[in-house]
Amino acid sequence: MDAAAQADQDLIIKVRDLVVAFGEKTILDGLSLDVRRGEILGFVGGSGTGKSVLTRAILGLVEKQGGTISVFGSDLDSVSEAGRRELEKRWGVMFQHGALFSSLTVAQNIQVPMREYLDLSPTMMNDLAALKIEMVGLRPDAGDKFPSELSGGMIKRAALARALALDPEVVFLDEPTSGLDPIGAADFDDLIRTLQQTLGLTVFMVTHDLDSLASSCDRIAALADKKVVAVGELKDMRTSTHPWVKSYFRGKRALARMKG
């Protein structure tokens, strides 16, 4: 196996020249991005620039007009229906507002993918659901609660527990810390870090939160002008010359944070 193939093996997600448009309006134009095995990649961009669109394109929720997306080394265009189901077992998604099924309890929410894909006894499933609830830092009695009875932070944690139900290799997090207070957000960053290390996860995280980027991300990709304009560690971001990246990482808030 040569070096190039080995490097390809380590790319969990490979996006090349992606074009996504809604009608006349092009959202992403020639975007390329790699996500490597075992890393936490933070994806930043201004509001309405298409961060969520990229996530949704990778997940197959929006149609793309051009380019290729491969996940776990298989091109999503050429993969069969059965192959796609296999892929879906290997990724977990946490939506921005949780998207928990409102008619099910938290434990039942976590068991939805288990019921669909696995052959397990009810006792084991209850045990696993309780385990996931505990792993994301919720109290054990949260399992019997309905989503409408949870606070914003608890919903995020429950949604993460559901995303982890099948022990995925990669999780997509859409603004995991938005709407949380700084302490809750810091806890959540720690949680993602811990889970990533214990479970060997790869994390693709769309975020606005400078603290999350600084504390938990291995690499950062910045979206501007419909493509990825900068990829690298935080220090690379700070030295980037692209005007949007510059104003994001060296703007007033970012500098205030660095001083503080």
Next chain:
Amino acid sequence: MTTTLSNPAFEITCAQDQATIVLTGEWTLDHGRRLESIMRQLPVSLGEVRKASLDLKRLDRLDTLGARVIEQISHRLGSDGVRVEMQDASERHLTLIGAVRHRNEPVVPPRRSRLVELLADVGQTVVQAGQDLVRGISFIGEVVVAIGRVMLRPASFRWASLVTQLELIAFRGAPIIILITFLVGCIVAQQGIFQLRRFGATAFVVDLVGIITLRELALLLCAIMVAGRSGSAFTAEIGSMKMREEIDALRVMGLNPVDVLVVPRILALIIAMPILSFLASMAGLFGAGLVSWIYGGIAPETFLSRLQSVINYRHFSVGLIKAPFMAVVIGAIACIEGLNVKGSAESLGQQVTASVVKAIFMVIVLDGLFAMFFASIRF
């Protein structure tokens, strides 16, 4: 790099009171059932040992389920007095097994007997029905107060909303209501003629159809249709607003949700119901006349002149007098149920169902009360 799936398994080698257990294969979610049976078998097949070491060297893959099973096995052995240690476990495996250790025991909710639960259920339903009644009455009071407020300050009334609701309830609802009462008029006339023919009293079908349509049938069908069409829509609209905190938003802006959402809807219903009921009566009579002519051989002129002699103003007005009351009942129930929606999509569905069922039930009860009332005042 091999990708063949290898089943999880274990091999035990015993030496005196020591056992070495080698775990092999993929201890992952894909082999759930097999792992569960291993979890039950392994401690049993160990026999009398004092010390067991779990060898994880030949483990291909491990995920949370596998780790949980290993943790459970060592926990069970430990509680049987066996000393357990891990051998040749990689750093990653050890972290994972450590992470799945339950810190707190799962809580098992106490179980009550079936009888107690049944009795509690019945009691709860009765209390709830009583509360429903009280809430309904107080809600109607609230609406009356709100209407009073509107009368004092007509400029604050939401005319646009009233007109929109009128369009939705009356204008869009008219065709289906007219069609249904037309068909029911036809059916009642056909059955009447068929049964009365045996007594040679075919002509009395006009009395039968005329009175029943004007006094009861048109209004009841109309009320049931409105409860199904508009009542369910009110509950769903107000309920989804409640779910997304729009009602709270109205409140904090100093707007009373009853003024903004409920009053225009109920007023629209009060205006629309008599109109719809009148249209329904006419359609029912038209259907009856048509069937009498074609099936019963009663010429239209005969039908009309007999109708004129049988039906007086009272029969006609009974239907119209009842209509606004039905409107209030349907509107109030629909709005109360809408405001009772909790956070989930399931709750919205339940409340919409409850709204329609309760409205139809109450409409029929009210109709019965009116029948007794009109009979006793000989109207």
